[in-house]
Amino acid sequence: MHQEKSLASSAEAEIIALKVLGFLASEPERLSRFMDLTGLGPQAIRASAAEPAFLGGLMDHLLADETLLLIFCEEHDLEPERIQLLRRKLPGAALDL
Template sequence: MKTPRINRAEAEVIALKALGFLASEPERLSRFLTLSGVEVADIGTVAENPDFLAGLLNHLLQDESLLLTFTAEQELDPRVPALAAEALAGRAGA
């Protein structure tokens, strides 16, 4: 299977979808916010930060069940969130 390529704009879309996925279940969102130290009121502001978005994707990558649920719901190759996190961190894509 060919490895998908992700540019920064695509990575941002994937990360924002991941944020929506986490927000769709209060327990998921609460756990992420607790671990990240972000307040609910600040999500709109920090969601514009590529480092925050990369961290959000890395949160998914640390929980295989969560990752696979997200990628199945979005019909994404399970490798895509890792590639998106790399693109947001400036290590790939343009």
């Protein structure tokens, strides 16, 4: 693997997290579950979409559900390990990710 591809950046992490948001929003059940678990409504999600900590929370949500993670990774041609690596680049990441 090329070094550039192995290095994760916070910009790449934010882009992937926004893709996660789109992925969740593309299926009403996925988005509804996210809103139920977080207590956030559509307006709060829109208002928070540019916040790095919120983007980290989106990635946490994805990483907490292996089935969802694998579907997302397949649709976006990513390895689940890449999501874990990118999650570390956003605020609030657990140290054991």
